[in-house]
Amino acid sequence: MTARVDNSIVIQAPIDLIWEITNDVESWPDLFSDYATAEILVREGNTTQFRLTLHPDDCGSYWSWVSERTVDPATRTVRSRRVETGPFESMASVWEFTEVGSGTQMRWVDEFHLKAEAPASAEAMAAHINRSTQLQLRGIRDRIEARLAD
Template sequence: MAAGHTESSVVIEAPMDLVWGMTNDVASWPDLFTEYASVQILDRDGDTVRFRLTMHPDEEGIQRSWVSERTTDVRTRTVRAHRIETGPFAYMNIFWEYRTLPSGGVEMRWVQDFHVRDELPYGDPEMAEHLLKNTKVQMSAIKERIERVARTEAAPAG
């Protein structure tokens, strides 16, 4: 079985605790990502959360939704996630990695490993292209929103 793979990263000029906290607060993702209309937390077990994501309707008015599960590891600053309801994918796994930079900013990296269902009219290369394009948009939005909070928190009270 062929497989698709993408890697993307962004540098967020904010403290690690803020970046980690905001990006791992799944319940707030509709305020962090531009593509999600809602999230429903289905279950929590330690560092693992199972949730349903619902996207804003696409240009054809279709609103996609699926269940995912993610497990955070604060010690290694990594997250492993996978879709439970896979939709167009035979499987979809996402690895998130956070690294503090000498500048004080944080590099957030996403690695997506997947395979599109064989019966679909497009394949892994087309999906990889779509995911990379969308990831760039979402990482930019996340960066802007977290950096805005970081500036607000760093502003002197007055």
Template structure:
């Protein structure tokens, strides 16, 4: 069995601003509450980015960290990403889609994954955790990007 999540939020801000702020990997610790650190390791000629994310320590003091590769396509307003260091996952693939809608931009995240045997959670448990956490993170991003739009943050 594999896990699958599909979550979206509408952000009341211009598409270019939503795109720029949510694709600035180095700023993710300020945008997401779960990331303690985001480090770009390599920007490749094809435009993809290799980066390391580290979470804040969990209740046992463990810091979870992994490397991912991410390719953003401004022409289609989509991003594809996958974990290079899979950790407890057999695989983890992500798809982000930015769609102009009434009231702003619909930011959609789709995650497809499978857990390794012996992982702390099975596929269903991780799917539940991801769905719960994604709602929290998307709401934070919505609030922060909308606040930036109200302040008139320029798109570079």
């Protein structure tokens, strides 16, 4: 079963600034609360392959994977997919940035299909990703808006 999670938030900041900050993969450990490191592996044109490592979980385990993302500045969209899929048969994301009023809407859509041996159901994984995405979007908004206020 393919599952989908779709969240968005409005950030009171110019689209160019949000685009620049959210697409600076090297700085993601400062932008996302769950990333310990972001290592660039390959950069070719608008496509970047990178390794993300999370902070250790309650058991002290570090989770890490390789993803690839392609930015399209003309349409203000980003498409990414996991290269090292872990429990996912496939995992893809789309970020869309749209000017709305005096701010910018950032939309984050994840679609995934779990492997048969995955440790969770598609519903449980979707609920986890949904909670995490909402938390991270609020964090991105708060960090960017605080930066503008300084």
